[in-house]
Amino acid sequence: MEQKEYTTIYVVSDSLGETAELVAKAASVQFNSYVGEIKKFPFIIDEEQIDEIIEEAFKQKCVIAFTIVTPELRDYLVKTAERWDIPVVDIMSPLLAAMEKTTHKQPRGEAGLNRKLDEDYFKKVEAIEFAVKYDDGKDPRGVKKADVVLVGVSRTSKTPLSMYLANRNLKVANIPIVPEVEPPKELYEVPTKKLIGLTTDPLKLNQIRQERLRALGLDENANYANMERILSELDYAEAIMKKLGCPVIDVSSRAVEETAAIIFEIIRGGK
Incomplete structure (x- = not known):
């Protein structure tokens, strides 16, 4: 059976989700018409919301790109997505880890700090x-x-x-x-x-x-x-x-x- 192409990217964030959305758009243009929609889920603050998104993403055969800085919520999303065999891309964590290594400081882990700066x-x-x-x-x-x-x-x-x-x-x-x-x-x-x-x-x-x-x-x-x-x-x-x-x-x-x-x-x- 031929595997269905992914046509939707779900952008999940505990803030506005603008960063993940920009990355998703930049990636999607590399696939011409194979990515038809980017659907954003901002201000995600609890596990119940993630459960709903995961269930919908599974039905739609979606990719999830996310920027969640709260460690507990981030881990929950990753583990839940793995159980449902949904591809997930953590956009923030690699950069946070690199900065933590070079600065020897822990990230604050607070959502919406960029919005507060604005x-x-x-x-x-x-x-x-x-x-x-x-x-x-x-x-x-x-x-x-x-x-x-x-x-x-x-x-x-x-x-x-x-x-x-x-x-x-x-x-x-x-x-x-x-x-x-x-x-x-x-x-x-x-x-x-x-x-x-x-x-x-x-x-x-x-x-x-x-x-x-x-x-x-x-x-x-x-x-x-x-x-x-x-x-x-x-x-x-x-x-x-x-x-x-x-x-x-x-x-x-x-x-x-x-x-x-x-x-x-x-x-x-x-x-």
């Missing part, structure tokens, strides 16, 4: 988009949605800090403090634990602002970099921060990373 990526993208949208007080309504709200006068690293923290998955809004402009009312509706004030040394700020004016091709002696003006802004900002009751960080001699580390301590309740 979720982290999208959270980071969302946080960066948030920081851009609510940068420099563009829309004060954002402070209520933020994980952290930075306040300070111009050139106290509010924007670089916002972007740095966004890359750590924090949604950050920042509000500039300007004597001629009353802070938005939303700022006073934010829990104090989310507020961080930024200040700096007036001489350092004077130097930074002069450099900024030169970079823009403007007169470095403009009011923006005037020492009297700077002192007035810092005094006003200090009064606002005191009214808000928020912690204040002096960024004069700190890199963005150092200031960010302090902010993480504060929001985690370290201070």
